[in-house]
Amino acid sequence: MGSFAERLINAREKKNLTQKQLAEKLGITPTRLNYWEKGKREPNIEMIGKLAEALDVSPDSLMGWEYYDRQNADQIKTIHKYLNFNEFLEQAGYIVKENILKWHWEDEDDPFQRVQVPDEWEIVLSKDGHEATFTEKEFDDLQSSAKAFAIAVIEGKFFKRVVEQQK
Template sequence: MNQRDRDQMQFSKRLQQARKNKGYTQQDLADTVNTKKTTISNYETGYSTPSNKMIVELANALDVTTDFLLGRIDSPKKDESPSLPILDTNELWTELKNLDNEDVILLNSLIKRLKKNKYDS
């Protein structure tokens, strides 16, 4: 068995696992991504391979990542990193004015390090 076949088998298993975890039948998933039940069955048996666009649609419908379906990561969960609150300029200025000198030096050092890392990568 070559690598392509192994990848297809893994995709098929992961698709079926994600579908069942979501509580969907093949028909439910087919309806969600606007295709036929037989198409989903073919993906799950490895008989056919979905397009890249369809892989994205399947992942979105099943609340998993494309990387999970493709076997690149083991966790099916989408990264749900909390978004950082965005301060408007006035709020930021008010916060900065309230810092003591030591904190300003530390903040300045942190900003320089962040900029350096951003432009070095």
């Protein structure tokens, strides 16, 4: 199945999109997409959802995940929709704001290719007059924890239903 980077390149090429075209669809810089395709970084869960939508593939295929029951495809799409972490937080009443702390220019000498690339950012969550700031890594850890919990709950309910239906 290959790496995430290989699956991303394959999906982009199947849609006959250049890196620049896909980056424009996603509202990101081509350099950021290039980092993902070279395996230097991986996108967060929110961006995986956007990538999947832009490339007309499922998020699980981009991630290399396999699911047990293809009959639940609609339920899986719904789950992925809610795994869009920022959207999930906003539905829970949080305001999500990203602040770029450090950035640099790539292709600075070429005015047509010059892109501003964020190097470090923080995420600020606000709710009910309270605010909490997370580094990118801390926010990624928060997303991973929430996702792992959601998957554990889903798998628990799935296997419970399997056992019930086998009786």
